[in-house]
Amino acid sequence: MKKILFIGIGQEHGPKQRMTKALLEKGAEYIYAKWSDLSFLGDKMYVQTQEIDFNEIGGVFFDIPRLSTTIKVAGKAKGSMDFHLENEMHSLLTILKEKNIYAPNRDFLLKHPYYNKFSQAHIFACNTIAAIPTLHLCDNKKQKIAEMFAVAGFDFPIVAKESYGGQGEKVWKITNQKELEAFIENRRNVNVVWQPFVKNDADYRVIVVGGECLGTMKRSAKEGEWKNNFSLGGDVAKHADEEMQKFAVEACRKMKLDIAGLDIFATQNGYLIIEANLFFGLDGFESVFQDLDVSGKILEMIINKTK
Ligand SMILES: Nc1ncnc2c1ncn2[C@@H]1O[C@H](COP(=O)(O)OP(=O)(O)O)[C@@H](O)[C@H]1O
Numbered sequence: 120m121k122k123i124l125f126i127g128i129g130q131e132h133g134p135k136q137r138m139t140k141a142l143l144e145k146g147a148e149y150i151y152a153k154w155s156d157l158s159f160l161g162d163k164m165y166v167q168t169q170e171i172d173f174n175e176i177g178g179v180f181f182d183i184p185r186l187s188t189t190i191k192v193a194g195k196a197k198g199s200m201d202f203h204l205e206n207e208m209h210s211l212l213t214i215l216k217e218k219n220i221y222a223p224n225r226d227f228l229l230k231h232p233y234y235n236k237f238s239q240a241h242i243f244a245c246n247t248i249a250a251i252p253t254l255h256l257c258d259n260k261k262q263k264i265a266e267m268f269a270v271a272g273f274d275f276p277i278v279a280k281e282s283y284g285g286q287g288e289k290v291w292k293i294t295n296q297k298e299l300e301a302f303i304e305n306r307r308n309v310n311v312v313w314q315p316f317v318k319n320d321a322d323y324r325v326i327v328v329g330g331e332c333l334g335t336m337k338r339s340a341k342e343g344e345w346k347n348n349f350s351l352g353g354d355v356a357k358h359a360d361e362e363m364q365k366f367a368v369e370a371c372r373k374m375k376l377d378i379a380g381l382d383i384f385a386t387q388n389g390y391l392i393i394e395a396n397l398f399f400g401l402d403g404f405e406s407v408f409q410d411l412d413v414s415g416k417i418l419e420m421i422i423n424k425t426k
């Protein structure tokens with residue numbers, strides 16, 4: 120069998136350990152590289168200084184093409200630097216497509232390389248997937264926001280999200296005009312989405328791999344918090360709802376996603392997608408589904424496509 124190229128973001132990062140374990144268990148030969156180890160020279164790609172021979176690669180698994188590095192001055196941390204490698208990911212995927220090498224969500228990401236909360240909302244709407252109404256402005260100017268809130272029929276409380284955020288860290292509830300003005304003060308040019316606040320006491324994370332639902336986890340916010348993220352201390356529990364699973368599988372089918380962690384609200388009017396994560400943490404999920412090896416399932420899918 121050919122090798123798996125596995126691109127991660129760092130040593131300490133959970134997905135690296137999980138996928139490495141899965142690769143070792145399956146006895147799959149692989150090349151590991153961090154996104155930051157990659158270079159492009161002409162039409163060739165390198166891991167460190169070693170050219171990648173795509174003829175020996177059967178499939179590729181990659182983690183999120185974004186990373187943060189600490190800037191140190193005289194040994195002391197002085198802030199951080201964010202790398203956005205969507206451009207590089209797109210070039211890699213173009214090579215894979217040309218050489219007919221599989222990677223999960225390859226074709227989806229070729230079509231939507233700048234995938235974030237803004238572009239997702241657009242993709243949901245185009246695929247008739249029920250989702251939270253979402254507004255995005257190219258320029259977050261007070262007057263323009265007021266005008267578009269009127270067009271969208273939005274009223275406070277509003278939820279604002281930076282489009283590239285994750286783990287609940289870049290999501291805010293805004294309850295009045297004064298808060299809104301304070302929020303946009305330094306964000307006029309930041310990619311933000313606006314949504315009505317959806318009353319809830321929980322949301323659900325559904326993991327879909329290769330058209331199959333692996334399980335559903337209910338998440339409820341810790342006391343004093345309104346966001347249900349596990350990373351913010353939310354409570355997690357196994358959940359069984361076949362209709363919701365069907366909804367999630369169908370959403371992935373419509374979007375042609377091979378892997379996704381969907382966040383879903385169950386409302387009186389039906390299910391609503393909050394977001395579809397292409398790169399998602401597994402700590403919460405595997406704490407309630409202890410016998411489930413999500414990375415192993417993903418790897419099996421890659422190996423099957425490689426054959
Ligand atoms: N429109 C909304 N109304 C109410 N709660 C929301 C809304 N959008 C998100 N949330 C809450 O915030 C959490 C984080 O939002 P999400 O869009 O999933 O961003 P992240 O990528 O940071 O997880 C959700 O799990 C949910 O609990």
Ligand SMILES: [Mg+2]
Pocket residue numbers: 286287348382394
């Ligand atoms: Mg989320």
